[in-house]
Amino acid sequence: MNAAVALVTEQPLDRAWLEAQVMTDADGALVVFEGVIRNHDHDAAVTSLDYRAHPDAERFLADVCASVAASSGLRVAAAHRVGHLAVGDVALVAVVAAPHRAEAFATCARLVDEIKQRVPIWKRQHLADGPAEWVGL
Numbered sequence: 001m002n003a004a005v006a007l008v009t010e011q012p013l014d015r016a017w018l019e020a021q022v023m024t025d026a027d028g029a030l031v032v033f034e035g036v037i038r039n040h041d042h043d044a045a046v047t048s049l050d051y052r053a054h055p056d057a058e059r060f061l062a063d064v065c066a067s068v069a070a071s072s073g074l075r076v077a078a079a080h081r082v083g084h085l086a087v088g089d090v091a092l093v094a095v096v097a098a099p100h101r102a103e104a105f106a107t108c109a110r111l112v113d114e115i116k117q118r119v120p121i122w123k124r125q126h127l128a129d130g131p132a133e134w135v136g137l
Contacts, residue, residue, distance in 0.1 A: 002021060002022075002075070002077075003066070003069040003070070003074075003075050003076070004062065004065035004066045004068070004069040004075070004076050004077070005018065005021040005022070005065065005076075005077035005078070006058060006061040006062035006064070006065045006077070006078055006079070007058065007061075007078075007079040007080075008053055008057045008058040008061060008079070008080050008081075008082060008121070009079065009080075009081060009082070010081065010082055010083040011081070012081070012089075012090070013079045013081055013090050013092075013093045014079075015032060015034065015090075015093050015095075018032075018077040018078075018079055018093055018095045019032065019077075019095055019097075021075075021077045021095075022075035022076060022077050022095055022096065022097040023075075023097045024075075024097065026099060027097040027098060027099060028098075028099050028100060028101070029096075029097070029098045029099070029100055029101040029103075029104035029105075030095065030096070030097050030104065031095070031096045031098075031101070031104040031105050031107075031108040032093065032094070032095050032108075033092070033093070033094040033095075033108055033109075033111075033112050034090050034092070034093055035090065035091045035092035035093075035112075036088065036089070036090055036091070037049055037085050037086065037087050037088060037089045037090075037091060038087065039087045041125060041135070044125075044127050044128075044129070044130075045127060045128035045129060046087065046125050046126065046127060046128070047087065047126045047127065047128050048084060048085060048086050048087065048125075048126045049084075049085050049091070049123045049124065049125055049126065050083070050084050050085075050123065050124040050126070050132075051080070051081065051082040051083060051085065051091060051121055051122070051123050051124075052082065052121070052122050052123075052124070053080070053082045053120065053121045053122075054120035054121070056120070057080070057082075057119055057120050057121050060118060060119045060120060061078060061080060061115065061119045063118075064078070064111070064114045064115055064118050064119060065077065065078050065111070067114070068107060068110060068111045068114060072096075072098075072103065072107045072110075074096055074097065074098045074103065074104070074107050075096070075097045076094070076095065076096050076097075076107065076108075076111055077093075077094070077095045078092070078093065078094045078095070078111060078115060079092070079093050080092050080115070080119065080121055082121065091123075092112070092115065094108055094111045094112050094115065095108075096108040096111060122134060122135075122136065122137060123135050123136065
């Protein structure tokens with residue numbers, strides 16, 4: 001079983017597959033974060049998002065997952081979707097398996113934070129009352 005799994009894809013994300021990559025019989029906790037496209041950003045109505053990735057984004061994601069797995073001693077997996085996503089679609093799934101819940105929660109939060117900081121994936125929001133705009137560039 002891998003200590004870290006990473007995937008960037010245009011396909012819908014398979015949460016169950018990611019969970020199976022990290023969970024063992026020794027684990028008592030499985031924490032899953034799903035980043036879902038919402039219908040607003042602050043006061044603006046959002047209709048959809050386009051995610052674009054650097055050609056090496058999956059390598060960056062793999063590096064983040066490996067780093068978090070190594071420093072925590074836990075198994076982690078993450079997948080990020082790219083392309084056009086509608087409100088309600090899942091853009092990011094991060095999964096951490098651990099013997100106990102506290103370390104699983106803390107590690108999953110750190111994993112998501114590091115993905116957002118270090119992986120070159122950008123989003124363009126389509127707004128209901130105006131032009132599309134890039135976010136977080």
